[in-house]
Amino acid sequence: MDFDHFHTGIEIQWWLKKWAHERPDIVDLYIVGESFSGQPIYQLTITDKSTGVDTDKPAAYFEGNRHSGEISSAESSLWLAHHLITRAGKDRAVDKLLDDKTVYIRPVNNPDGHDMYLYTAQTNRSTVRPYDNDGDGKRDEDPGEDLNGDGYLSQMRQYVGAGKGTHVVDERDPSGNAMLSVGAGKGDYLMFSEGTDNDGDGRYNEDGVGGLDLHRNYPYNWHVMAEHDATGRNLTQGGAGEYPLSEPETRHVYTWLMSHTNIAAVNSMDTRVPMHLRGPSTCDPVECMYRSDRKLYEHFDKAGVSFTGYRNAGSVYIDYATRNGGEPQALFGHGPDFGYFQYGAVWYGDEIWNGGDFVDYDKDGRYADWERSRWCAENGRTNCFLPWTTAQHPTLGTVEIGGINPKFWSQNPSPDLIGKWAANQARFNLYLTESLPQVDLGDVKVKKLKGTQRDGATHELTVTVRNTGRIPTALEQAREIKIVAPDTVEVTGARTVGAAPEFHLDGGDAEKVRLRLVKTGGDTVTVKAVSVRGGLDFATARLS
The missing domain is CATH 3.40.630.10 (Zn peptidases)
Structure with missing residues (x-):
């Protein structure tokens, strides 16, 4: 199995079945x-x-x-x-x-979204369940379109003349890939996401696939x-x-x-x-x-x-x-x-x-497209940005499509x-x-009791239960909401007198447990540490 490509759903299923x-x-x-x-x-x-x-x-x-x-x-x-x-x-x-x-x-x-992402140009935030993102009573009616057929939904720029747009080519980017927003009436270009205004509301691709x-x-x-x-x-x-x-x-x-x-x-x-x-x-x-x-x-x-x-x-x-x-x-x-x-x-x-955010060249605490583009140029990478290519838009006329790679540089490496x-x-x-909690039984000792005990016990068993993990057998929050039962110790092969012990173990902690037993048969008993999240551990002891 290699990890120099993204596995499709079919490939993933093949590997899972192969392993099994x-x-x-x-x-x-x-x-x-x-x-x-x-x-x-x-x-x-x-x-x-x-x-x-x-x-x-x-x-x-x-x-x-x-x-x-x-x-x-x-x-x-x-x-x-x-x-x-x-x-x-x-x-x-x-x-x-x-x-x-x-x-x-x-x-x-x-799997629906995974397949959509790898098999089509589309992408979205989460599920593919249709949703009305723009509040017009329709669902998924204005998705992006891959107008230039390169397999991506990227950026679209339209040259409208100096001082008539909102963006300029960012001069800080030596490769000329990045655009810079300078405000209405100050730029040379208008910027859009790739596609058309399918529902005629003046916005582009604002109601794409899914949305929940x-x-x-x-x-x-x-x-x-x-x-x-x-x-x-x-x-x-x-x-x-x-x-x-x-x-x-x-x-x-x-x-x-x-x-x-x-x-x-x-x-x-x-x-x-x-x-x-x-x-x-x-x-x-x-x-x-x-x-x-x-x-x-x-x-x-x-x-x-x-x-x-x-x-x-x-x-x-x-x-x-x-x-x-x-x-x-x-x-x-x-x-x-x-x-x-x-x-x-x-x-x-x-x-x-990291979205391609490797170096903050101007030390302003933020990362911009020109910095992403510069890093890629300095490191010999040609796949971070899609080249600006001319296309004919059905309503805007001549446009250029390109910008940062939306799938394999912006959202994923x-x-x-x-x-x-x-x-x-x-x-x-x-x-x-x-680091998971892990109960471990140790120091198992049995003492035969002398005489007749009030509770009928014939033996006393002591055992130490340790949590060898870093995580407690129950976080404090877990104890409060009682999502897991307390840890305990159980014995088979003899009858336990009195209530079962209950405790929780922090990471690395131990609990010494004392149990009074009534011998009911053979000489050997099985001791079991029981923890919902710390697992089980067993030991045997001999009743002398």
Whole structure:
């Protein structure tokens, strides 16, 4: 498998089926549901089946391509799957991880959008469900058109004469690719997105394919879209959908997670900031997160940057919203908020790729097209911008079509770069997996009791349960909302006297458990540490 091109949906299915066929000892492939248009959504379970079933182990869940055009995330998901599957049996670290843990990978959560992006010139924000973006009562009636047949919907410029337009060719760009907005009546060109005004409203391509956002459709703190706000004055959320989990792609994620609460870490990846992005999305983390949970996230923020070199890491509300200045801004119905506040897990929505923003040449803290073009020229890259070529527009007449490559430089890297970005992001996801909680039984001791005990106990058993992982068996938030049961210790082969012990273990912590037993048969008992997110561990003890 190579990572110097973007895999089509057909290719991805071929690889998933190949892995499942060749490595049935560690791979299961199945369909979790259907997309809006009825396509199957495939998912892998990767774990060593000989050491236990997937749900008995701590687990991580990784998802790519929720948003149609953000196909880099599918490649990172595939890179991780390929790494685990091909290194199993050859790499001790991978073998140990699959012995103890489970990895669920859904490479393409939105196959409709993924196919549209790679097989056509179209792109959009998220789902392909038709939506009235411009409020004229019609849906998807004004998409862009690929007028010059180059496979992209790019920019269109019309020369109207000096001082009659809004843009000029940016003199700072030595290649002459970039345009600069200078204001009405000050430029030489008018700028448009490539296409025609299909609905005759004076705007170009303002109602393209779809428009809802699968990452605003989660149930936690979901808000209606503006057109559904009966008051006309409340906070609303664009792209939220008709109701929480209205979109099948999001609903299939939700139902899987809620039935697999052994999952303690999630990354539902996007493009393109770049950023290790997580909640909260509506409040200051200092004010609305438990301190210990926040500190754990801050650790992962730093760890993530060490793997990827992303410029940004932190919360949606503070770090994402203010990264270019301005005030904090809320997002509602956001996946990472559901993930932390309602699911009680470590949940990231990482943004892969930098949009071609490599060097801020003028040191103003922002990146412009001329800087992207200059970097490409200095590095011998000719695929970052599409050359301006003349075309005849049905209403505008002679125009030129070109500008930054919208698919493979602006929204995603060029194919020759995707391998590096996919791998770096996957290595952080691997670190999250290695950090999962893991219960471990030790120091098992049995003492025979003398005489007749009031409770009938014949033996006393002590055992130490350790969490060898970095992540607690339950975050403080998880404990508050009771998304997972407390950890406990169970004994078979003897009767336990009194209530079962209940506890939670922070990362690296241990709990000494004392149980009083009544011998009911043989001399050997099985002791089991039980944790929803920390998995299971077993030991045997002899009743003397």
